Amino acid sequence: MSTSRPRSARPSRPAGILDEDLGTALHGAAREALGRLDGVVAAGVHLLDDEGTGLELALVGGAPPSLFMLPGRIRLDSADPCARVISVDDASAPPRTAPAGSGQEFALPHPYVALSVPVAAAGSRFGTLTVLRPETSDGHDRSERQVLHRTADRLAATLAGLAERGTAVLAGPVPALVPMWPDSAADRPASGWGVSGAPGSAGTSMMYPVRRLTEMLNRATTVDDIVEAAQECIMTPFDARALVMVRADQDHVWVLGHSGVSSGMVRHLHGARTDAASPVTDALRGIPQFLAAAGPQAADSGRADGKPRTEVYLPLPGSSPFGDLQAGEQQGVIGVSCLSFGGLRTFSTEEKAVLGMMAQSLGAATERVELGSRQREVAECLQRTLLPATLPDLPRVTTAARYWPATTTFRVGGDWYDVFPLPGDRLALVVGDVEGHSMESAALMGRVRTAVAAYASEDHPPATVIDRVGRLLVTSGSDLTVTCCLVVLDTGDGTVEVALAGHPDPLVRDADGTVRALRAPANVPLGVPMTDACQGREHRLDAGSTLMLYTNGLVDWRTTTPEGRARELFGSGSVATSSDLEQWADHVSADVSGPLQRRDDAVLLMARYEGVGNAGAHTAPRTGGMLIQRGDLLGARTARAFVDDRLHTWGLPELSDSLQLIASEVVTNALIHAGSDVDVRLRAFDDHVRLEVRDSRSNPPVPSPLALSEEDNADAEHGRGLLIVDALGGAWNSFPNGRGKNVVVDMPLHDLT
Numbered sequence: 001m002s003t004s005r006p007r008s009a010r011p012s013r014p015a016g017i018l019d020e021d022l023g024t025a026l027h028g029a030a031r032e033a034l035g036r037l038d039g040v041v042a043a044g045v046h047l048l049d050d051e052g053t054g055l056e057l058a059l060v061g062g063a064p065p066s067l068f069m070l071p072g073r074i075r076l077d078s079a080d081p082c083a084r085v086i087s088v089d090d091a092s093a094p095p096r097t098a099p100a101g102s103g104q105e106f107a108l109p110h111p112y113v114a115l116s117v118p119v120a121a122a123g124s125r126f127g128t129l130t131v132l133r134p135e136t137s138d139g140h141d142r143s144e145r146q147v148l149h150r151t152a153d154r155l156a157a158t159l160a161g162l163a164e165r166g167t168a169v170l171a172g173p174v175p176a177l178v179p180m181w182p183d184s185a186a187d188r189p190a191s192g193w194g195v196s197g198a199p200g201s202a203g204t205s206m207m208y209p210v211r212r213l214t215e216m217l218n219r220a221t222t223v224d225d226i227v228e229a230a231q232e233c234i235m236t237p238f239d240a241r242a243l244v245m246v247r248a249d250q251d252h253v254w255v256l257g258h259s260g261v262s263s264g265m266v267r268h269l270h271g272a273r274t275d276a277a278s279p280v281t282d283a284l285r286g287i288p289q290f291l292a293a294a295g296p297q298a299a300d301s302g303r304a305d306g307k308p309r310t311e312v313y314l315p316l317p318g319s320s321p322f323g324d325l326q327a328g329e330q331q332g333v334i335g336v337s338c339l340s341f342g343g344l345r346t347f348s349t350e351e352k353a354v355l356g357m358m359a360q361s362l363g364a365a366t367e368r369v370e371l372g373s374r375q376r377e378v379a380e381c382l383q384r385t386l387l388p389a390t391l392p393d394l395p396r397v398t399t400a401a402r403y404w405p406a407t408t409t410f411r412v413g414g415d416w417y418d419v420f421p422l423p424g425d426r427l428a429l430v431v432g433d434v435e436g437h438s439m440e441s442a443a444l445m446g447r448v449r450t451a452v453a454a455y456a457s458e459d460h461p462p463a464t465v466i467d468r469v470g471r472l473l474v475t476s477g478s479d480l481t482v483t484c485c486l487v488v489l490d491t492g493d494g495t496v497e498v499a500l501a502g503h504p505d506p507l508v509r510d511a512d513g514t515v516r517a518l519r520a521p522a523n524v525p526l527g528v529p530m531t532d533a534c535q536g537r538e539h540r541l542d543a544g545s546t547l548m549l550y551t552n553g554l555v556d557w558r559t560t561t562p563e564g565r566a567r568e569l570f571g572s573g574s575v576a577t578s579s580d581l582e583q584w585a586d587h588v589s590a591d592v593s594g595p596l597q598r599r600d601d602a603v604l605l606m607a608r609y610e611g612v613g614n615a616g617a618h619t620a621p622r623t624g625g626m627l628i629q630r631g632d633l634l635g636a637r638t639a640r641a642f643v644d645d646r647l648h649t650w651g652l653p654e655l656s657d658s659l660q661l662i663a664s665e666v667v668t669n670a671l672i673h674a675g676s677d678v679d680v681r682l683r684a685f686d687d688h689v690r691l692e693v694r695d696s697r698s699n700p701p702v703p704s705p706l707a708l709s710e711e712d713n714a715d716a717e718h719g720r721g722l723l724i725v726d727a728l729g730g731a732w733n734s735f736p737n738g739r740g741k742n743v744v745v746d747m748p749l750h751d752l753t
Contacts, residue, residue: 019167022159023059027178029155030061033131034180036147037140040131041112041349042066045119045155046074046082047127047171055082055127058171061178064203065210065353066132069110072175081116082128111135111352117148121156126169129155134349179204206354209233213358217365221372226365227257230337234358235260238351242340245316245366248274248284248333256335256366265338283313283336288356292344310341314355316363334367379439380405383414384696384740386446390679391419393623396491396611397427400585402604406437406553414441414482415551415601416449420456425491428456431549431603432484432503441480448473448482448526462486462499463536466523470501470534473527482526485549487518494543494609499536501526504552504563507570511544515567518547543611546581553602554589580685581608582744586733622650622684628667630677639667639680643691646682655689655747663691666743670695674740689747696740 026045033043042062046055055074060067074080112132119126129152133140140148159169181199194201216229227245235243242262246253246269255270274281279289292310316335337359347355383405391399401417414434422428430452434441451472455465465486473482483503489496498506498518502525505517520537524530541547548570555565569588589604624646628635640660647656663680670678674695681692732745 019162021162022167022169023176025155025158025162026059026176027061029129029151030059030178031180032151032154033129033148034061036151037131037144039133041134042069042132044070044130044175045127046070046130047169048125050170056171057175058127059176059178061180062132063179063181063200064207065350065357066112066203067177067179068357069112069132069353070130081114082130085116085118085128110356111349113140115140115145115148117145117152119152119156119159121153121160124160126156126159126163128152135352136349203350206350209237210354210357210361214361217361220365220369223257223366223369226362226369227259229365230358230362231259234337234339234355238339238355239341240312240339241342242338244269244338245335245362246270246280246338247335247366247370251275253280253284253336260340262340265340269338279311279313280336280338283315284333286315286317286333288315288352288359289313290347290352292346307342308344310343310345312339312341312347312355313337314339314359314362316359316366318363318367334363337362379442382439383442383445386442386449387416388418388420390625390681390694392421392427393625394421394427394491396425396609397489398581398608398610399429400581400606402585402589402602404553404589404602406600413437413553413601414445414480415553415603416445417549417603417605418449418453419605419607420453422456422488423459427489427491427607428453429487429489429506429547429549429605429607430484431551431605432482432501433551433553433601433603434482435480437601440478444478444480444482447476448484452484452486456486456488461536462488462497463534466499466501466526466536467530467534470524470526470528470530474529478527481528483551484526487547487549489541489547489607489609491609494541494545494611496539496541496547497536498539499523499534501534502528504550504566507548507563507566508539508541509546509548509570511542515570517563541609543609545609546584547605547607547609548588549603549605551601551603553600554604580688580746581606582690582733623681624683625679625681628671628678628680630671630675632671635671635678636664636668639663642680643682646684647689650684652684652689652749659689659691659745659747662745662747663693666691666693666745670697670743673697676740687749689749691745691747693743694740 029045030043034040040062042060044060044062045058047058048054049056053076055076057070057072060070071080071082074083076083111134113135114130114132116128116130119129129148131140131148163169179200194203194205210233213229213233216233217226220226220229223245227243230243230245234240240260242258242260242265244258244262244265245256247256251274253269253272253274255266258266269280272278272280274284279291283289290310290312293308314337315333316337318332318334387403388401391401399419401419403415403417406413413436414432416430416432416434418428418430420428430449432445432448432452434445434448448469451469452465455468456462460468466484469484482501484501485503485506486499487496487506496518498520500520501523503522505519507515507517509515518537518539521535523534548566550566555569585604585606588606589602624642626638626642628638632638640663643659643663644656647653647659659682667678667680670676670693674697676696679694681690681694683690683692732743734741734743
């Protein structure tokens, strides 16, 4: 029989609005199917599309959540029963009980049994009529198939008459949904949902956590956000005791996140092989697992207490790249959501359907978040390689730097800082900000930083450096602009030359506590064509003065003016009088490094000018450093030997034992958890000795003592070696540096006996 049928142009009407006569005909057929077939919970009509190559859902009636189970679009070459009835009399399909390719020709991705029949009349087929029953039913017998065929034939005759009168027998842009609640036990889900006795209340109430989960997942930017959403929208409504989300990676599964009393499941699942027989393996093949057992033999929790429990393993499918995934097509499963319940419980068909819908949302969100994380890691890796690995040690200047990426975007910006020595006992200090957040921003940042350093190293004045870099950028073809602040300090006499490219003025705090701006002509940002040469300005610093250069991400989210806020941060607190520049930098940047969301990258660069021969100036620190290669098994021992040698050279042997132990712990943590080269520095000040360990991992270490709760221990981060640091070091801190993090430990000299 031909698949052709009379055609008319698709009319223009609001989305979801069918022609009145067409809508009445489709609604009547769906209502008749629901009323005449026992146990049916949903009925829908698919119509052939304009080209006759696919089917589109025109109307579906039934009780939630079954109302949402029929696919919106189906290709005619699909194995879906709706497509198969174009060439056969009728077709049915059960829910999936075996993985794709195991001999099960077609299976539905939801817990319903489907029966489809053609809607055809006078040699033309208009589409299909499909009904759904819960998976617990016996399917559809011959008499029921005949009933559905007669309903479809009456619908086809009506559609043929409409087509003859010029009505377009086509689905609207959005299917029409008609809630219907047949008087059937199948429409009464498990207790605990909705209002008892109110038709449709239970099923409709089940859809609320689905909508809420979608809302929360749309805002999720991390796996922790996804787990939090699952906890609120799945664990709480379904009264689950534990949730564990695992991700399949080659031959193993790895825990992404967990919540509740989940430590046993975490230990059992993390690192488990995907080729071992287990509920997780079955779920990874696309088969949901609902298991109730009085002992551990039927589940994957790793519990051996023998208590009754129920466990659910839901496949997490990845996102479909284009349009609707056809029902029954194999969609890549990226992971599994594992739920544990206390005691034995059963799940209604509607509850299983809702859990399946939520699992689809979880899978798509997980894939999106992981893709964003990988993109950010690539951009951050590029940016780390373009920022200075260390700041130079100079006899009359102490420096400290901080860098924080934006937290409200996965993309990395182009903020940077740099410090490098120049001929004649001079020092260059640079901060800059490339427009936007993208890979292009990070790449342009590296080019500009290199150009500034190259021109400055040729002994050009700062204004000339800014001028040349700006003209170079104009000819490069980039559409991005860059702001920049370049300060050159003569450490011999305190002369400071400042040149700006649309950047905030640097600030200086004099030895008497006065905070002032080192004013200079603003000029235009780099990359903006200019007619006049850039101008700079010269200032002079007294011994004991401290410079602060920053990008607007440090202050631009405040309601006050950026410079006003910067002055407040720079000049407030007793810490500003401390000889510890690192502690001062932490104080200035406390708001940025806190839990608030950052819309932009932020850079802070501070430099204290100690002066020459000034009795009131702080004594310049004695410094030493070493580099430990990634994976060096003898790295901790080498660090201990370095610390012992430096302290004996500086006449501080009393600190050697404690600092050797601290260095061993911190270096070991860096080698194991960062997996990068480790830079070790030791500095002796007037009142303390500082050990500084740098690696490429930005996550801060967290001291994690053994807890009484097994769950607390499962949640604890690695870092129990830092308890030794707390006990011996007096004070420690961690801060980002743009290429990873610095862990700083201070040993006060006044504690020596």
